[in-house]
Amino acid sequence: MPRIAYFGPQGTFTEQAALRFGSDLVPAETIPLAVAAVRSGETEFACVPIENSVEGAVPATLDVLIRDTPVVAVAETVLDVRFSVLVRPGTSSISTVASHPHALAQTREWVAANLPGATSIATSSTAAAAAAVERGEFDAAVTAPVAINHYELDEYATDVLDVADARTRFLLLRQPGELPQPTGADRTSVVVTTPNRVGVLSELLTELALRGINLTGLESRPTKGKLGTYRFYIDVEGHIAEPRIGDALAALHRHSHEIRFLGSFPKADQEPAEAHNDEFAAAATWVDAVRKGERG
Amino acid sequence: MPRIAYFGPQGTFTEQAALRFGSDLVPAETIPLAVAAVRSGETEFACVPIENSVEGAVPATLDVLIRDTPVVAVAETVLDVRFSVLVRPGTSSISTVASHPHALAQTREWVAANLPGATSIATSSTAAAAAAVERGEFDAAVTAPVAINHYELDEYATDVLDVADARTRFLLLRQPGELPQPTGADRTSVVVTTPNRVGVLSELLTELALRGINLTGLESRPTKGKLGTYRFYIDVEGHIAEPRIGDALAALHRHSHEIRFLGSFPKADQEPAEAHNDEFAAAATWVDAVRKGERG
Structure with a gap:
């Protein structure tokens, strides 16, 4: 049974979310300490909150995802806040x-x-x-x-609760390794560091739009200590194993100073995403054939 | 001396910010009540927080700006949180x-x-x-x-304070009327409601990037009660009186279900923005001349 570090102590919403992923739970005092347990190998997984429908993104989680050695999300779950x-x-x-x-x-x-x-x-x-x-x-x-x-x-x-419909989304994080299989209803998350110049976010989002990829989340954070650079957390529908998503992430790589993969995993809502992958396969087959002199 | 309603009571950070705009201050119990005082004409101005460098945008202010009759920002100020x-x-x-x-x-x-x-x-x-x-x-x-x-x-x-460098930005709001004069270091703020389809945010940001306009803020909020639509709060450098900004906002109007102008006002940091306005004037002059048959 894999161990899951979570933002504790016992009896919090994060424990409630972590119970959906397993039963061998280890409370950590802070979000950084929960993720540190995964980085050190003390636990296989960590469960942390990533965004709340009322308060927005959780800054402590965004910051810990970009620091130190990479960790990737392999699952998510959404909890009603009551x-x-x-x-x-x-x-x-x-x-x-x-x-x-x-x-x-x-x-x-x-x-x-x-x-x-x-x-x-x-x-x-x-x-x-x-x-x-x-x-x-x-x-x-x-x-x-x-x-x-x-x-x-x-x-x-x-x-x-004062506000109806408040929800929090949680991620299950692990060290990089084999990715979850594509399900047809996946989310892919990356964080991109770019120069701070006019039009750079427009370029990133155009690369996604041109490939018919649906943007499901966007958070910008100033980069501390590096003047003139900006950091964007980008969530899209799809799995990096799909041609269109791999192609788009390669394009984001070309536009950025630094890019970190934060995971491809099944969406909590399980709503299938439009794929367009056949078009990508047909286009790649055509270019291959032309290069071999087999097609005009 | 114009009266300023502010998110009170006396002795809060918003009072501290409002004192930079005037001395005839009227505390209001909530952000919506401060803005309601402007809408009803009870006060000429309202001072409310709009974003914090640690916590992000202030949801109550974003929500009140899109509701009821329009109010516009005519000034901003940034306060260190101590x-x-x-x-x-x-x-x-x-x-x-x-x-x-x-x-x-x-x-x-x-x-x-x-x-x-x-x-x-x-x-x-x-x-x-x-x-x-x-x-x-x-x-x-x-x-x-x-x-x-x-x-x-x-x-x-x-x-x-636990976190160094925490800052909060405040807006001074008024009923729509004569705009502040352009200073060469201005910010323009709009909120746009769009259909929720692939690429719509990319289109909006491309319209800005193609005109050399610097995006300084972007917040997305789901629209309550209207399924399938999305709302974006967009801040750019420049003043709607400038040709390039007027031209860009007209383009955003064409892409959106609804657009509301939230103000053009001097930036707190007073850093001049690149303008490119000469290019716009020269281009408009050329089109006019061609239409009159005076140029090829």
């Missing part, structure tokens, strides 16, 4: 509510409406809040649903 | 630290290192934390530096 409010058994009144600052921010209206007058206490994680409630330090914790498995607490409320 | 830690005069030990959840998240390491064992309390704003400390409810507040002007508190520490 908090639970946990209390000690027998709790009748709630005057303090503890959680991670981001979870407090995402449930502020719910707490104001349902626990008026309660003081909000910030903790280092949603799980740390649950532990503190178990110890009797605070009355209630706002946590991931999975936290109920780890603490002697009761559910005071579930499905708690 | 927190102060405020305490009541004579405070000798600190066991509770209060602030907005985002400020607590951005100063967590500093608090752990400098105030070990202190409990972090989440409040609705950094200024609400200062008010609570003034009332004696908590020992210390993590706030914007400007909060010292509004509360009977002392600075326990200043320039507090």
